[in-house]
Amino acid sequence: MIEINQLQKNFGEKKAVDIEKYSIYQGDMLGLVGNNGAGKTTLFRLILDLLQADLGNVTINDIDVSKNEDWKQFTGAFIDDGFLIDYLTPEEYFYFIGKMYGLKKEEVDERLLPFERFMSNEVLGQKKFIRNFSAGNKQKIGIISAMLHHPQLLILDEPFNFLDPSSQSIIKHLLRKYNEDHHATVIISSHNLNHTVDVCPRIALMENGVIIRDIQNENNSAEKELEDYFNVRVEEEIEEEKMEMTVQETAIQEVPVQETPVQETIVQPEEKEEQA
Numbered sequence: 001m002i003e004i005n006q007l008q009k010n011f012g013e014k015k016a017v018d019i020e021k022y023s024i025y026q027g028d029m030l031g032l033v034g035n036n037g038a039g040k041t042t043l044f045r046l047i048l049d050l051l052q053a054d055l056g057n058v059t060i061n062d063i064d065v066s067k068n069e070d071w072k073q074f075t076g077a078f079i080d081d082g083f084l085i086d087y088l089t090p091e092e093y094f095y096f097i098g099k100m101y102g103l104k105k106e107e108v109d110e111r112l113l114p115f116e117r118f119m120s121n122e123v124l125g126q127k128k129f130i131r132n133f134s135a136g137n138k139q140k141i142g143i144i145s146a147m148l149h150h151p152q153l154l155i156l157d158e159p160f161n162f163l164d165p166s167s168q169s170i171i172k173h174l175l176r177k178y179n180e181d182h183h184a185t186v187i188i189s190s191h192n193l194n195h196t197v198d199v200c201p202r203i204a205l206m207e208n209g210v211i212i213r214d215i216q217n218e219n220n221s222a223e224k225e226l227e228d229y230f231n232v233r234v235e236e237e238i239e240e241e242k243m244e245m246t247v248q249e250t251a252i253q254e255v256p257v258q259e260t261p262v263q264e265t266i267v268q269p270e271e272k273e274e275q276a
Ligand SMILES: Nc1ncnc2c1ncn2[C@@H]1O[C@H](COP(=O)(O)OP(=O)(O)OP(=O)(O)O)[C@@H](O)[C@H]1O
Pocket: 011, 014, 015, 016, 034, 035, 036, 037, 038, 039, 040, 041, 042, 043
């Protein structure tokens, strides 16, 4: 179980995360949604102790993540391709990760089998380093490596990014199955509302660092609420843009009036020079 307690992270004046209290239970499949800059990645980084909180803390199974390392044994995460080791091949990387968790080479091979369709003959046996893979295939390598040791807690930041439609569909299925088979806690963030609603029975909506809604999603029941929320946001932004345009137009119309005194000030010095 993850407990977030009075957690705050600021970047200068910006409150990136400000969560009074939030609990994520073992076996939850939670989707984190919110506009750009809402604080999703910062929250993930705080949960994974990649960032130091200004206030408050995160505990995983009663372990304060910033004070004790035990949670790392049962946690898997992929936030961005900074997690990868560029100069290894995918195989070398998977075996390396496996070794960290005491898995033999054969066990790693066996655990890669369910990902065969996901990798679609483009990841294994390519004889090239991770740095030379496409963004989509790097994303696949990162997701698989986070799941390889069968963590009880899996955190994926924007797992559908860069993936082609069929890979998006496969990973949705794999994540759901993983959550069910292992009774694992799975937390993903996404801008794809359809995928989030398809996969996550619980959805947290973030705005300005705060979880403003905690939505139970049964049979895609959250779809309308989320669509309404994000459409409202878009409409508000369009309204704001219109207001800005009106202000700019007014300013443009006023230009000739403003130009007259400017011309006068140009003429005046010349006249003065002539007089001199
Ligand atoms: N290292 C940093 N230095 C300064 N500001 C940061 C830093 N990391 C994040 N921020 C700011 O904190 C806020 C939250 O950013 P964050 O990346 O967590 O949002 P997000 O919800 O993941 O956004 P996106 O959907 O665009 O990925 C933003 O205003 C961002 O600019």
